[in-house]
Amino acid sequence: MPARDLYHNQLKNALVKDGWTITHDPLRLKWGAKDMYADLGAEKVMVAEKEGRKIVVEIKSFVSSSDVNDLEEAIGQYFLYRSVLARTEPDRMLYLAVHDEVYFDLFEEPLGKLILEDYEIPLIVFDPRAEVIVKWTR
Secondary structure (H helix, E strand, O other): OOOOOOOHHHHHHHHHHOOOEEEEOOEEEEEOOEEEEEOEEEEEEEOOOOEEEEEEEEEOOOOOOOHHHHHHHHHHHHHHHHHHHHHHOOOEEEEEEEEHHHHHHHHOOHHHHHHHHHHOOOEEEEEOOOOEEEEEOO
């Protein structure tokens, strides 16, 4: 079982406050003989549509000395999980979750904007202190 991310519990609490039900903590992904673990699986029942939304969330802290290295690692992990999910649970949408400071320091800068634009990576931006969702992209 992988170690939990630095902001795991804060994001989990923020999702619950936003009306999501945590279904997996973590969500096990398997492809061939390889096991992977996304941080959270969640779903939300949409009353108006009578249809549930299911998501998978990979939380990234970006705490190393290099934002670029953290970004490279996050993108690689995101696309690995997305490929497996597309074949095993295609009804789930994968999100990368980052705290608000990372979003404004990295994803609002030219490099981050380039990555989000070119690869259309959906983000959940959250405030770990208040344990709330600040922004959803896509």
